[in-house]
Amino acid sequence: MPVTQEQATWFADAFGKLVDNIDKAILGKQHVIRLVLTALLSDGHVLLEDFPGTGKTVLAKSLANTIDGTHSRIQFTPDLLPSDVTGVTIYDQSKGVFEFHKGPIFASIVLADEINRASPKTQSALLEVMEEGVVTVDGVGYPVGSPFMVIATQNPIEQAGTYTLPEAQLDRFLIKTSLGYPDDATALSLLLDPGDRARANRVQPIIAAASISSMSQLVAEVHVESSVMEYVNRIVGATRTREDVTLGVSMRGAMALARAIKTWALSKGRAYATPDDVRELAVPVLAHRVIVDPEAEFAGTTGIDVITRIVAEIEPPAYRAA
Template identity: 75%
Template sequence: MSVTQEQSAWFAGAFDSLVNNVGQAILGKEETIKLVIAAMLSEGHVLLEDFPGTGKTVLAKALANTLEGTNSRIQFTPDLLPSDVTGVTIYNQASNKFEFHKGPIFSSVVLADEINRASPKTQSALLEVMEEGVVTVDGESYPVGKPFMVIATQNPVEQAGTYKLPEAQLDRFLIKTSLGYPDRTTAVDLLLDAANRSRSSKISPIIAAPSLLAMSQLASEVHVDRSVMEYVTDIVHATRSHKDVALGVSMRGGLSLARMIKTWALAHGRMYATPDDVNALAIPVLAHRLIVDAESEFAGVKAEDIIAGILVDLPVPAYRAA
């Protein structure tokens, strides 16, 4: 079933409302907010990597507060156990039965703060739930429900005592993005409002879970011409044969980009995706999935630059709107 013009207009309006609501807490970062909300509507997870104090946690909390559902925060530390994330089975003497006590992962939006500070075993427990949407404890499976989104944060500095996420686990995140420092005007506005110490707590819910799921379903029905999908395939294949890449983008990465361009097109009021959507999303969706060759990385080559170069080299296809 194709998306109608009325549905497209409704989606774009709702998307803008979500962006504006979250934007009350994060000033001057509209494009990053759009990326994160598009990832949520594409039923994916987000990795925010940035320097301390740039607003990663505030963005995650603001997004959680925007959704009329449950949200939780897990502060990752070296002594955090997998059961602290997923939950644990406890024997109830009164009922003479074992009962499962759900962990904080059972929420609509989960903020995994400083994920790289937890042990690989605990990281794996979280990432398994992200992939499967199910927690398995003592042979019993417990669905986390929908919507379900993990927003993980990590700092690129202070690496002592941290555990780097393996590339196979990074592949579980739909996008990786950052906020960066604010521009001068925004910085002045924030300083003038320094008394407001909890901007995210003032964000009110504006969308219910059923409406969010309806938006996700609508985005999956956006028309994409075969030539656009061929363009996505060519980009993915180019990463695998690039001279500076040790390991290119997986099929999961290509599927993630295909999902995101549909949501991105609908968010901009279009019923069809274009190569411009692919170009806008290729770096945040694909760059963190590359393993750059060790010598090239030492020479200063970055994954983002590799994707950007591939986009320049590949011919942009002609496409049909419908």
């Protein structure tokens, strides 16, 4: 059933309240908060590539507190094992049975801190659960529940002792973004606040976790004109034919953008998506999925540059409101 304008208005109001609540802890970063919430309501995950001390952990905790969900933090290190993430089956001698002890991945919001410091084997432990919401241990599948989102971080500067995330892992992240340093006014406000280290604890729940699932189901019913989806397809297709790109965006990436624009439209009180939604989300959803040709990369070209140029080159379609 198509989304009504009344439902769209309710969604936008609830979305705005979520943003404002998280903004109590993450000051001056409403756009990033909107992107993270868009990923959550689109059943996706977020990769934060940022410097240490920019508030990544506070963002994850604040989000978990806002939706009255559980939160866990996994500090990825070279010696971390897959079982340290997913959990392990242990034999209980008193009962004479094997029991599964859940790992930290079983939480509503999971912060995978410095994910690129773990070995590829440990990183691969996240592939199944990020795609299907299920952890398989000893042949038994354990669902992680809903809502569920992984917020992974990596340091863009320090590369010693790190492992580059493989394409299959990057493709699991709906959005890649960064918090960045605060502006002068926000930085001064933080310095003057003696309790700034506990800012996430000030965030109180304003919505039940089950309501997040209901909002996600509403997203699926947002109307999208075929011309808008053709626009998405043209942008994605252009990434596969450029000379400065070794590997373009996959169909998983195209479908991720299609889901994200629906959530973005609803967050603005519209029951339909527009080409402007595509233009606003193209970089955070697609740029990290593009592998730039080594020569072009050496010359300074990035995935963000590639997507920005493609969006500028392709004429958006005319559209009508549903």
